Amino acid sequence: MELIILFLVLSTLSYIIIKRNIAKITKTPTWLLWLALMIPPLIWVGWYLTNPKNSMPSLLVFIPLILSPILYIWLIEIGKITPEKPSNLESSEVQKSANPLNNDNVSGENSQKNKTPPINPQEEKALRDCFPWGVYYLQKIDYLPQAILCLGKLMTAPEKAYPTIKSNLEKVFDDRFLIIFQETLQGQPFFALVPNPHSVTIKTKLPEEKLTRPVTAIILLFLTLLTTTIIGAEISGVQVTELETNPELILEGLPYSLSLIAILGIHELSHYLFAVYYKIKTTLPYFIPIPFFLGTFGAFISIKSPxxxxxxxxxxxxxxxxxxxxxxxxxxxxxxxxxxxxxxxxxxxxxxxxxxxxxxxxxxxxxxxxxxxxxxxxxxxxxxxxxxxxxxxxxxxxxxxxxxxxxxxxxxxxxxxxxxxxxxxxxxxxxxxxxxxxxxxxxxxxxxxxxxxxxxxxxxxxxxxxxxxxxxxxxxxxxxxxxxxxxxxxxxxxxxxxxx
Known part of the structure; x- marks a missing residue:
C-alpha cells in the first residue's frame, strides 16, 4: 500500500515538472512525455506488486532504463518548438543557462512578460564603460530575447570581478536588471543582464506576491500534529476502536508525533533562517499532513528569488x-x-x-x-x-x-x-x-x-x-x-x- 501511495505521489510530481518545464519547448502532449518517462517505474512497481518474493530479471531493469530516455528525448525533439535564432552559436549555448528566473522559483508568467527592454546607444556606451579592462575585458555584447550577454575574458579573481562589475552596472541601470555571473560550457566566465521582475523602475511591475502566510503555516502544523499523533497512537498499539471509546489514548502518539515534527521542522526552519540571512525571498515552512502512512509527507519551503x-x-x-x-x-x-x-x-x-x-x-x-x-x-x-x-x-x-x-x-x-x-x-x-x-x-x-x-x-x-x-x-x-x-x-x- 505504501509503495502504491509513494508511486502515485512521484507520478504526480513528475507530471507537474514536465508540464512546467518541458511543455514550454515542445508540442508533444505532456501526458505522452510523462508516459515515456514513467516506463521504468511502471514496469518495476508492477513486477514487485505481482512478484514480491522473486528477484527482478536484469533485462527488465536495464532495457526500460535504456529505452525510456531515448523515447522521451525523441518525443521532445519531434515536437520541439523552434526558438528565434540567436546571433551566433556561442550566444545560444550561453542563453541556455543565463536566466535563473526561468525555473520553478519564479512563475513562468513573470519570465514571459518581462522581455529584455531595449537600451539606447547612450546606455550601451555606459554598459561598456562598466567593464574595466583590468577586471573583465569585454569583447562582445549580444542581445537575446531574455537577456543581454556580455562576453569577454576575466582578468582578475572572480570574487573581485563580480562585485566590481555589479556595482558599476547598478549605478547605470539601478535595479532594472539582475546581474548574473556564470560560465559557458567551455568554462569561460560571462555576464548576463536579465530583467528584474521585482524592479521598482519597471512600470509594468506585477503585484508583489505575499510570501509569509503565518495562518496557513500554523493550520498545516496543527493538522500535521493531529495526523502524526493518530499514526503514532496506532504505532504504539492503540486500535481505532479504542480511540473512539477513549479519545485520551491518542496521547500515546505524542512521542512519535512531537519527535517527527521537531526533526522535519528544524530541517526546514534551518533552510528558512539561512535564506532570510542572505535576503532570499522565501515562504515560511509548510507541513504536509496525511491521514495514513507516516502521518505526513514532510515539510517544505519555496524559494522565490535567485x-x-x-x-x-x-x-x-x-x-x-x-x-x-x-x-x-x-x-x-x-x-x-x-x-x-x-x-x-x-x-x-x-x-x-x-x-x-x-x-x-x-x-x-x-x-x-x-x-x-x-x-x-x-x-x-x-x-x-x-x-x-x-x-x-x-x-x-x-x-x-x-x-x-x-x-x-x-x-x-x-x-x-x-x-x-x-x-x-x-x-x-x-x-x-x-x-x-x-x-x-x-x-x-x-x-x-x-x-x-x-x-x-x-x-x-x-x-x-x-x-x-x-x-x-x-x-x-x-x-x-x-x-x-x-x-x-x-x-x-x-x-x-x-x-x-
Missing part, C-alpha cells in the same frame, strides 16, 4: 540536513533506550518497525549497539519505540536529502562545491550507483525511481563562478560522508567485532 552566490547556495542547502540531523541523533538515542530486542524475522524490511534489522545502516547499527549494549547481539532485531521510529525516519530523510542530485539538498551542495557542470556529472553517477544498489537491495528501488525523475541540473546562482572557501568544502565532504555512513550496510568484519 541565490546571490555559491556560498549562499551551500549554506542554505546544508543547513537543513545538518539541522535535522542534530535533532535526529538525540531523538534516536532516546527512542532506542526504550526499544527492546526481538528475534530476527525470516523476511526483513527497512520499514519493519516491529522487528528492524539495524545492520541496514552502519550509523544506525553503531548507535543501537552503544545504547542497547549486550542486549543486541547477532540474529536479533529491534522493536522500535515510537520515538526511535521518528529518529529512524529522520535518518532516512537526512540521507535522501543529501543525495547529490539536482535540486535535492545534496545536489545544491555539490553544485556549490564543484560548479554546475561537475555537479551534473556527480548527479548522473549517483543515479547509476543507486540503480545498482537497488538491484542488490530491493528496498532502494523507490529511491532509484525518485532520482531518475529528479532533474540533474540545479538552478544557478547570480554569481555562479566564485568558489567556496576551504571550511565549506570540508563541511560539504562531511555531508557526503554522512550520507555514506547512513546508507552503507554494516560490514561483516565490523559486525563480528561488535557481536552483531
Amino acid at each position: 541565490m546571490p552566490n555559491r556560498k549562499a547556495v551551500f549554506d542554505v542547502a546544508i543547513a537543513g540536513p545538518l539541522g535535522g540531523f542534530l535533532v535526529t541523533i538525540p531523538v534516536l538515542v532516546w527512542g532506542l533506550a526504550y526499544s527492546h530486542v526481538v528475534d530476527m524475522p525470516d523476511r526483513v524490511s527497512m520499514l519493519q518497525f516491529d522487528a528492524l534489522d539495524p545492520r541496514f545502516s552502519f550509523l544506525l547499527a553503531v548507535l543501537a549497539k552503544l545504547v542497547m549494549g549486550s542486549q543486541l547481539v547477532a540474529d536479533k532485531a529491534i522493536a522500535l519505540h515510537p520515538a526511535a521510529i521518528a529518529g529512524y525516519i529522520g535518518l532516512i530523510v537526512t540521507a535522501l536529502n543529501l543525495m547529490p542530485v539536482g535540486q535535492l539538498d545534496g545536489g545544491h551542495i555539490v553544485h556549490a562545491m564543484f560548479g554546475q557542470g561537475k555537479a551534473v556529472i556527480v548527479g548522473q553517477i549517483t543515479r547509476v550507483l543507486m540503480i545498482i544498489l537497488a538491484l542488490v537491495r530491493g528496498e532502494f528501488l523507490l529511491w532509484a525511481i525518485i532520482l531518475i525523475f529528479m532533474p540533474v541540473v540545479d538552478q544557478p546562482a547570480l554569481n555562479d563562478v566564485t568558489e567556496l572557501d576551504n571550511g565549506r568544502d570540508l563541511l560539504g565532504l562531511f555531508s557526503l560522508i554522512l550520507l555514506i555512513v547512513i546508507l552503507l550496510p554494516l560490514p561483516t568484519t565490523v559486525a563480528q567485532w561488535l557481536n552483531l
Whole structure:
C-alpha cells in the first residue's frame, strides 16, 4: 500500500515538472512525455506488486532504463518548438543557462512578460564603460530575447570581478536588471543582464506576491500534529476502536508525533533562517499532513528569488540536513533506550518497525549497539519505540536529502562545491550507483525511481563562478560522508567485532 501511495505521489510530481518545464519547448502532449518517462517505474512497481518474493530479471531493469530516455528525448525533439535564432552559436549555448528566473522559483508568467527592454546607444556606451579592462575585458555584447550577454575574458579573481562589475552596472541601470555571473560550457566566465521582475523602475511591475502566510503555516502544523499523533497512537498499539471509546489514548502518539515534527521542522526552519540571512525571498515552512502512512509527507519551503552566490547556495542547502540531523541523533538515542530486542524475522524490511534489522545502516547499527549494549547481539532485531521510529525516519530523510542530485539538498551542495557542470556529472553517477544498489537491495528501488525523475541540473546562482572557501568544502565532504555512513550496510568484519 505504501509503495502504491509513494508511486502515485512521484507520478504526480513528475507530471507537474514536465508540464512546467518541458511543455514550454515542445508540442508533444505532456501526458505522452510523462508516459515515456514513467516506463521504468511502471514496469518495476508492477513486477514487485505481482512478484514480491522473486528477484527482478536484469533485462527488465536495464532495457526500460535504456529505452525510456531515448523515447522521451525523441518525443521532445519531434515536437520541439523552434526558438528565434540567436546571433551566433556561442550566444545560444550561453542563453541556455543565463536566466535563473526561468525555473520553478519564479512563475513562468513573470519570465514571459518581462522581455529584455531595449537600451539606447547612450546606455550601451555606459554598459561598456562598466567593464574595466583590468577586471573583465569585454569583447562582445549580444542581445537575446531574455537577456543581454556580455562576453569577454576575466582578468582578475572572480570574487573581485563580480562585485566590481555589479556595482558599476547598478549605478547605470539601478535595479532594472539582475546581474548574473556564470560560465559557458567551455568554462569561460560571462555576464548576463536579465530583467528584474521585482524592479521598482519597471512600470509594468506585477503585484508583489505575499510570501509569509503565518495562518496557513500554523493550520498545516496543527493538522500535521493531529495526523502524526493518530499514526503514532496506532504505532504504539492503540486500535481505532479504542480511540473512539477513549479519545485520551491518542496521547500515546505524542512521542512519535512531537519527535517527527521537531526533526522535519528544524530541517526546514534551518533552510528558512539561512535564506532570510542572505535576503532570499522565501515562504515560511509548510507541513504536509496525511491521514495514513507516516502521518505526513514532510515539510517544505519555496524559494522565490535567485541565490546571490555559491556560498549562499551551500549554506542554505546544508543547513537543513545538518539541522535535522542534530535533532535526529538525540531523538534516536532516546527512542532506542526504550526499544527492546526481538528475534530476527525470516523476511526483513527497512520499514519493519516491529522487528528492524539495524545492520541496514552502519550509523544506525553503531548507535543501537552503544545504547542497547549486550542486549543486541547477532540474529536479533529491534522493536522500535515510537520515538526511535521518528529518529529512524529522520535518518532516512537526512540521507535522501543529501543525495547529490539536482535540486535535492545534496545536489545544491555539490553544485556549490564543484560548479554546475561537475555537479551534473556527480548527479548522473549517483543515479547509476543507486540503480545498482537497488538491484542488490530491493528496498532502494523507490529511491532509484525518485532520482531518475529528479532533474540533474540545479538552478544557478547570480554569481555562479566564485568558489567556496576551504571550511565549506570540508563541511560539504562531511555531508557526503554522512550520507555514506547512513546508507552503507554494516560490514561483516565490523559486525563480528561488535557481536552483531
